[in-house]
Amino acid sequence: MNAIIFSAIWGVLMMFTGAFVQSKTLPKYLAITGAALLFLLNGIELYNGTPIFNINGMNMLAITSMNLTFLEVIFAATLLFFMLSGRDVERVGEHVSEYFALIFFVLCGVSLSSTYNTLLLLFLGIEIMSIPLYVLTGADKRNLKSNEASLKYFLMGAFSTGILLMGIAFIYGGNTNASFYIDQIHLGVGKMPVMITVGVVLLIIALSFKVSAAPFHFWTPDVYDGAPTVFTSFMSTIVKAAGFFAFIRLFKTSFGPVQGQWQNLIVFITVATMLIGNVTAVFQQSVKRMLAYSSIAQAGFMLLALFALNQTADDGIILYSAAYSLATIGIFAILIKMNDYTIEGFNGLAKQQPLLGLVATICLLSLTGIPLTAGFTSKFFMLTAAVENGHKFWVVIVAVIFAAISAYYYFRVIQAIYFKEPSSAEPVIDAERVSGSFKILLAITAILILILGIYPEILIGWAHH
Amino acid sequence: MDFFFLQVQAQNSAENYFPIVIQILFAIGLLTLMIFGSDLLGPKRKTADKLQNFESGIEIKGNARQPIAIKYFLVAILFVLFDVEVIFFYPYAINFRALKWEGFLAVVLFVSSFLAGFIYIFKKGALKWEE
Numbered sequence: 008m009n010a011i012i013f014s015a016i017w018g019v020l021m022m023f024t025g026a027f028v029q030s031k032t033l034p035k036y037l038a039i040t041g042a043a044l045l046f047l048l049n050g051i052e053l054y055n056g057t058p059i060f061n062i063n064g065m066n067m068l069a070i071t072s073m074n075l076t077f078l079e080v081i082f083a084a085t086l087l088f089f090m091l092s093g094r095d096v097e098r099v100g101e102h103v104s105e106y107f108a109l110i111f112f113v114l115c116g117v118s119l120s121s122t123y124n125t126l127l128l129l130f131l132g133i134e135i136m137s138i139p140l141y142v143l144t145g146a147d148k149r150n151l152k153s154n155e156a157s158l159k160y161f162l163m164g165a166f167s168t169g170i171l172l173m174g175i176a177f178i179y180g181g182n183t184n185a186s187f188y189i190d191q192i193h194l195g196v197g198k199m200p201v202m203i204t205v206g207v208v209l210l211i212i213a214l215s216f217k218v219s220a221a222p223f224h225f226w227t228p229d230v231y232d233g234a235p236t237v238f239t240s241f242m243s244t245i246v247k248a249a250g251f252f253a254f255i256r257l258f259k260t261s262f263g264p265v266q267g268q269w270q271n272l273i274v275f276i277t278v279a280t281m282l283i284g285n286v287t288a289v290f291q292q293s294v295k296r297m298l299a300y301s302s303i304a305q306a307g308f309m310l311l312a313l314f315a316l317n318q319t320a321d322d323g324i325i326l327y328s329a330a331y332s333l334a335t336i337g338i339f340a341i342l343i344k345m346n347d348y349t350i351e352g353f354n355g356l357a358k359q360q361p362l363l364g365l366v367a368t369i370c371l372l373s374l375t376g377i378p379l380t381a382g383f384t385s386k387f388f389m390l391t392a393a394v395e396n397g398h399k400f401w402v403v404i405v406a407v408i409f410a411a412i413s414a415y416y417y418f419r420v421i422q423a424i425y426f427k428e429p430s431s432a433e434p435v436i437d438a439e440r441v442s443g444s445f446k447i448l449l450a451i452t453a454i455l456i457l458i459l460g461i462y463p464e465i466l467i468g469w470a471h472h
Numbered sequence: 473m474d475f476f477f478l479q480v481q482a483q484n485s486a487e488n489y490f491p492i493v494i495q496i497l498f499a500i501g502l503l504t505l506m507i508f509g510s511d512l513l514g515p516k517r518k519t520a521d522k523l524q525n526f527e528s529g530i531e532i533k534g535n536a537r538q539p540i541a542i543k544y545f546l547v548a549i550l551f552v553l554f555d556v557e558v559i560f561f562y563p564y565a566i567n568f569r570a571l572k573w574e575g576f577l578a579v580v581l582f583v584s585s586f587l588a589g590f591i592y593i594f595k596k597g598a599l600k601w602e603e
Contacts, residue, residue, distance in 0.1 A: 019588060026595035201486045 008058035008070060009048040010078050010118040017041040018111035025104035034104035035093040041111060042089050046082040053079060053469065066188070069124040076470040077121050077252050077325050084245050084332040085114060091340040091448050095237045099146050106146060109139035110241065117249040121256070125187040126175045129253060133171065133217060136249065137164050140242055144234040156233025163226045167216035174209030177202050178261075192261045199268055207262060207269055211276070214257075218250040220310060221279040224303050231299035239295065240339035243302040248328035251309045255324055259316050266316055267398075273314050274402055281307030281409040288416045295348045297416055298338065301374065304413055305331055308389055311406060314399075315392035322467045323388030329466060330381030330459060334373040337452040341367050344440045346433065353420055355429035360436055364424045366449040371417045373456045376410055381459035386410060388463070546598055557586050 021041070024034055052058050053075040089096075089107075097103050113136055120132025141164060145157025179185065181202030184193040194203055212223065219227040231239045262269065284304030291297035309327055312320040341363050345352050357364030373382035393403045429435060459466065525532060564571070564579050571578075593599065 019585075022592055023588075026592050 008060065008062065008064070008068065008122075009052045010045055010082070011068075011115060011122070012060055012062075013045055013048055014041075014111050014115040014118055017045070018108045018115065021104050021108035021111055025102060025108065028104075031097060031103060034107050035089070035097060037104070038107040038110070039086065039089045039093065041107075042082060042086040045114065046079065046086055049075060049078050049082055053472065067125045067128055068122045069190075070122055072472045073321060073325070073470045074122045074256075076466070076472070077328065078118060079469070080325060080329045080332070080466070081114070081117055081121075081245055081249060084248075084329070084336060085110070085241075087333070087448070087452060088241060088245070088336050091336060091445065091452070092237045092240060092343060095343045099235045099237060100148065102146075106143065106238075109143050112139045113143075113241075113246060117245065120249055120253040123253070123256075124189060126178065126189060126257075127187050129189075129257060130168075130172060130175060133250070133253065134168060136246060137168070137217070140238075140246060143238045143241075144230055146238060147235045150233075152233040153235065154233075156230045159226055159233075160230045163216070167213045167223070170209050170216075171213035174206045174213060177206030177209060181206055189257055189261045194262070194265055199265055204268075208272070210257070211269070211272060214250065214254040215276055218247055218254060218306055218309075219303055220276050220306050221283040221303065222276075224280065224283065224306075227303055228296055228299045231302070232293070232296050236295060236339065236343045239299070240336055240343070243299070243339075244332040244335045247302065247306065248309075248332055251306070251312070251324060252328070255313050255316070255320070258313060259321075263316055270314065270398065273310065274399055277307055277310040277314055277402065278405055280304070280310060281406065285409045285412045289412070291416070292350060293348050294342055294345075294350055294353065294420060297350075297420075298335065298342070301413070301416070302335070304409065305374070307409070308386060308406065311389045311393045311402070314402060315389075315396040317392055317395055319388060319395055320392035322470060323385060323392050325470055326381070326388055326459070326463055326466060327385040330373060330385040330456070333452055333456050333459070334370040334380075334382060337370040337449065337456070338367055338374070340445075340449065340452075341370075344436050346435060346437065350420055350423050351427075351430050352435060353423040354427040354435070356424045356435050359429070359434055360441065362446050363436070363441065363449065366453045367424060368421050369453045369456055371421055373460070375414045375417045379457060379460050381456045381463070384460055384463045543601065550593060550598065554586065554590070557583075 021034065021037060024037055048059070052070070053072060058070070096106050099106060116132050116135030116137075116139075118132075119128055120136055123129045123132055141157055141161040144160050145153055147153035178192060179187060181200055182192045182194060184191050186192055194200075199207070216223040216226075231243055234242065258266075281304060284300050284302075284307055288297050288300035288304060291300060309324065309331075312324040312327070342348065344363075353367075356367065369380065373380035376382040376386040390403055390406060393406070394400070560582065561579075564575065567575065
């Protein structure tokens with residue numbers, strides 16, 4: 008509750024900063040303060056159990072410790088993102104505080120879509136989350152690719168929203184309670200009625216689009232590649248994790264009891280996502296585009312939580328969001344500073360910038376899922392959850408094989424960082440773009456990844472608080 | 473009145489929508505019949521004036537696909553935004569007494585957020601016409 012209200016207010020505040028204050032550096036510090044306050048206020052609500060403004064939500068919001076813990080992860084990742092890449096947001100264009108304002112509106116949507124208890128708020132949350140993103144994608148107004156990405160994202164997003172709304176209408180009309188509340192959707196016994204089946208399929212399509220699962224992933228590489236790199240970093244981590252959380256909560260609460268009837272569809276989507284994400288990432292030459300495909304591949308792993316739908320999966324999705332966001336924000340923060348976005352551009356990074364090379368390596372190892380990093384524990388949780396589900400054990404084997412394939416394209420970058428000589432005489436990174444505080448923050452990111460890899464309980468303990 | 477269409481129970485299964493399918497098919501069939509029928513049977517006298525696009529009786533000038541200043545779009549979209557706001561006043565005006573102070577506060581909050589938006593666009597210079 009705190010997070011929803013406060014993120015909206017802070018967004019408006021950022022907007023007014025843009026209109027009344029000329030300073031170019033103030034918005035960044037204001038945004039960092041806002042993210043820190045969001046983290047704090049949400050933490051207080053998680054700790055005390057009561058929000059500051061107790062508004063009668065008519066039971067339309069489900070404020071549980073699990074949802075709040077997830078939001079806490081999101082706000083921590085946003086804070087880190089602002090501190091690491093705030094300066095690069097300033098470089099995108101002249102409307103700096105508007106970019107931050109839009110990000111705060113996205114956070115408002117994220118807060119809504121991770122605490123909703125009715126289908127209406129799910130729709131609102133996902134819309135509030137998506138619309139600012141269409142604008143952010145096109146933030147680089149003079150760049151043709153950015154414009155193209157924005158328009159593509161907008162058109163495809165609008166279609167998928169229509170499908171989502173259609174699905175919600177079918178679920179509403181089809182359940183005998185005629186209820187929008189996700190915990191009161193009554194499906195009856197035995198086979199699902201036709202209208203509910205149609206609704207479930209439409210919801211799966213729309214939400215798979217939002218989290219870029221195959222075969223609804225076609226917008227992802229173009230949009231992630233065209234958008235300014237800082238916003239790609241934000242979109243592919245925080246927003247994607249929030250989409251997954253909303254997806255899983257809806258299907259667990261409303262359609263969990265009849266999982267046997269739609270599980271096959273999820274199995275198909277999961278395997279297709281892993282296949283397309285991993286195999287296509289192998290052929291990419293640009294690291295930015297490789298990370299776009301890798302985000303599809305990681306989405307496949309997160310879909311295992313939807314396949315499993317049990318307590319371990321709930322813990323796993325929170326852990327996976329944290330691990331994936333930390334590692335991707337870290338690697339993107341380094342990528343933005345690079346002069347050349349191809350894999351050859353990383354050649355000899357470790358010789359010129361030892362710390363950056365090390366942190367990039369830890370992030371990539373975490374994305375691969377090597378032990379001692381957060382990526383390993385989260386992948387471990389996901390696979391355990393899938394095994395506990397007890398059906399279709401072969402999905403687990405397929406997931407492990409694809410995790411092994413992913414090592415190929417992640418390790419290629421590590422190989423370039425450590426074992427290759429720079430391809431030209433120019434430095435890989437201009438030294439003046441790497442400040443001391445940036446290095447400290449990167450080190451903190453790497454340490455966080457390692458801590459989550461060794462003691463995942465610190466995060467999961469809060470979800471059961 | 474033991475008619476097939478009236479026997480439909482309020483149940484949620486696909487076959488209950490069969491009458492609607494028949495109705496849609498009937499509507500499409502009737503329309504096609506009427507359009508092609510009038511085209512086949514009616515008299516045809518084509519003149520140059522008749523074949524022109526109709527633009528409220530004014531003669532056609534040039535192509536419509538030409539660049540237009542962004543200002544028009546901006547004003548149009550802002551007009552839509554602030555015009556929609558008024559729609560929400562109608563239900564409030566009807567329930568003005570029943571909603572008491574709580575309702576009044578909610579409406580004040582709603583209007584003030586719109587006012588904030590107005591101040592923002594004004595300060596940003598979205599309404600400056602001559603520049």
